[in-house]
Amino acid sequence: MNLWNKFRLKPINALLVSQFWSAFADNAILFAIIEMLRAKAYPESYIGNVQQAFLFAYVVLAPFVGSFADKHPKSVVLLIGNALKALGIVGLLLGLEPALSYAVIGIGAAVYSPAKYGILGEILSRSATDAKQLDSELLKANAKIEGYTIIAILAGTVGGGILAKQSLTVCIVACLLLYVTALLLSLSIPRVAGNPSIHYVKDSILFFKDIARLFRDRTARYCLIGTSSFWMTSSVIRVAVISWIPLHLGIHGVDQISMLIAVTAIGIMVGALTAPKLIPAHKYLNSYLYGVVMVVLILVFPMLGNLYVTVFILLAVGFAGGVYVVPLNSVLQKVGNPKIGAGKTIAVQNLFENVLMFAGVRAYTQATAAGTSVETSIYGVGLVLALFVLYLVFQAVMLKRRSAGVADSRA
Incomplete structure (x- = not known):
């Protein structure tokens, strides 16, 4: 336990590093899948099917993921999101259809997305002395998380392409390890209780009214x-x-x-x-x-x-x-x-x-x-x-x- 505490990151740093590796893997795995499709002589149009599968998860889950993030502890939601992404990679390694594997990763990304922003206020409110300081810290934290995400997209796109060219299996396994790393980092984020009174059906109706x-x-x-x-x-x-x-x-x-x-x-x-x-x-x-x-x-x-x-x-x-x-x-x-x-x-x-x-x-x-x-x-x-x-x-x-x-x- 003492060893864990020694190397444990501060919650905000754990979130930023977790977001970086998760976003890196999101982009790297796409180019691993593209290399796999070409190696197996899939038609070029199938690349579009893969991208559709990822986006479809976002569209279908849109009315519910926000409520899910608010109903449960957001640190747990982050963990679930990365676990689903890792599950998609495992499916890819086991020979599951690439589009289906990427769809599972998309489900994980859709679940993860609202929690990564919503949890910022929970983390920073523990150290902020007043509302003004909290607003200032939130602005800085949002800028940091966007910056980390952009860098991760660039690095993941290039890194995924280079690694997939060298060894497809190594690239896929590396993405799996990155998701697991991001998952473990979320354990450093305090668990703040959600709102158990939230009802998914009621909130989804309100979502469409919004x-x-x-x-x-x-x-x-x-x-x-x-x-x-x-x-x-x-x-x-x-x-x-x-x-x-x-x-x-x-x-x-x-x-x-x-x-x-x-x-x-x-x-x-x-x-x-x-x-x-x-x-x-x-x-x-x-x-x-x-x-x-x-x-x-x-x-x-x-x-x-x-x-x-x-x-x-x-x-x-x-x-x-x-x-x-x-x-x-x-x-x-x-x-x-x-x-x-x-x-x-x-x-x-x-x-x-x-x-x-x-x-x-x-x-x-x-x-x-x-x-x-x-x-x-x-x-x-x-x-x-x-x-x-x-x-x-x-x-x-x-x-x-x-x-x-x-x-x-x-x-």
Whole structure:
């Protein structure tokens, strides 16, 4: 016991490190599965099936996972989430269908997600002296957990590709060990009792009422459609580019492909960091301009054939996407908090984004299975994004007119 206490991390550090390894494995295992599919000569369209299976879990469980996280101790929920992810890896090792294995990992991720944010307040409230300090510490902790997650996504994408290329079995086992490590780290987080009075059916009904209430607000609707269209496009492009790279650049190694995929994530990170300067929150209606940039770059992308130009375009797409989505996230939280609460706003946003991501990847998979070329599919997602951006343009005009009318009435 003394030895355990000696090496035991502080709860907040245990959460951050656990989140890092769990997110690292989430991304690394995808490229292990891609390498497995290619080794077993699965059709390219099956990659889309794998991604769909993961997203489907998020969509189906959306009305319940928030209630589950609140009903039980959140440290236990984190443990269960990582245990389910580890179970998905075990299924993969035992020969379970890759899409089903990834679906189990998706269930674990869906369970894990609301608890990792909800537990921050519980951990920090133990040391905070007043509400002001707690708010300050929560802001810092949220920034840290987002930072750790972004780094884990980048490292997991590249690391998973490199490791899968060297040894598929070693990569899969490594992901299993990372999930187990994340699970063990959650034991260092204090167990705070949940709310046993929560009823899943009642809360799921309230969840759908919250969706309707938030969507009726024009500003919230603008932000929801903006962020969801970005993540839909991002998820489809990620799957499509995995198939496009070997055809146009002659690169077949999953390690090199993973590095190119990571370029877009780097662009998103840089765009997110610079977004407050380029599009301040009070000018969020101008975010659609970077959506237009994304559309143009995506429509140009299928014509490329040079590695360096491809890297630049992928970086630019990510950068434009980061600037496009960050102001919308901020405004959505500001609008949603007084209406349904910050946590419920995130839950509704997650549902919208995952529904569109699932629909986009499913449409891409069906098109590919029907013989549609990957180039045509990329053009297709670019045009769909263009329709969403066009909607935002019209909504921006209406919102600006309404804002001007309110200002005139106050004058």
